[in-house]
Amino acid sequence: xxxxxxxxxxxxVLLEGGTGVGTSTFSLRxxxxxxxxxxxxxxxxxxALRTAIAPEINPAMGRSTYLxxxxxxxxxxxxxxxxxxxxxxxxxxxxxxQAAVDRIxxxxxxxxxxxxxxxxxxxxxxxRETDWYQQMDxxxxxxxxxxxxxxxHKQRFIYRQKKAPDRPMGIYLENxxxxxxxxxxxxxxxxxxxxxxxxxxxERARDxxxxxxxxxATICPDRIVxxxxxxx
Numbered sequence: 001x002x003x004x005x006x007x008x009x010x011x012x013v014l015l016e017g018g019t020g021v022g023t024s025t026f027s028l029r030x031x032x033x034x035x036x037x038x039x040x041x042x043x044x045x046x047x048a049l050r051t052a053i054a055p056e057i058n059p060a061m062g063r064s065t066y067l068x069x070x071x072x073x074x075x076x077x078x079x080x081x082x083x084x085x086x087x088x089x090x091x092x093x094x095x096x097x098q099a100a101v102d103r104i105x106x107x108x109x110x111x112x113x114x115x116x117x118x119x120x121x122x123x124x125x126x127x128r129e130t131d132w133y134q135q136m137d138x139x140x141x142x143x144x145x146x147x148x149x150x151x152x153h154k155q156r157f158i159y160r161q162k163k164a165p166d167r168p169m170g171i172y173l174e175n176x177x178x179x180x181x182x183x184x185x186x187x188x189x190x191x192x193x194x195x196x197x198x199x200x201x202x203e204r205a206r207d208x209x210x211x212x213x214x215x216x217a218t219i220c221p222d223r224i225v226x227x228x229x230x231x232x
Contacts, residue, residue, distance in 0.1 A: 017145035018183035042119025
């Protein structure tokens, strides 16, 4: 995977990945390390759009991402059919959110501002398929987080439950298979593009953060806050 040929002054950073892989954890840290003042979480975009899109128009908007595709006959389906329904519902939920992300990116480009957008609703490479992407002069940087070991992924939810007992993680563990289906779908997309940076987040958070910063230091070196690469 290769970075831009010349340093990017004001990058548009897309931090992508499925539920529980760490995009929320690292988004604020990366923004601070790159002195990026604006961070957008796609879950908040979804919440805003829920008030504007009627359930009968897009029923997937009212559900959790990994449950958006469940139909009334879901439990009677084969695993292959269930996976198809989950991915289909996920895409339905993503559609209006991705349109909003496009508008945010275009605004940041127009105003020449850096921004970081993170969340499960950013499908890797999708923005590259738009008719306006080639006009962006390489400012869009896609970082994709994943966890190749399902057991490590599951343990992250258990760890989060211990750290924040008031935030129940049972719903994630009950639907872990569906979460992994979306995770694997996103990984398959990310692997289609050589210039999407893929980071397997199976080690300590400090190690993952270091890897992310090392990548960004090759793309936008002038934005790295002094001491960030060394944990300062």
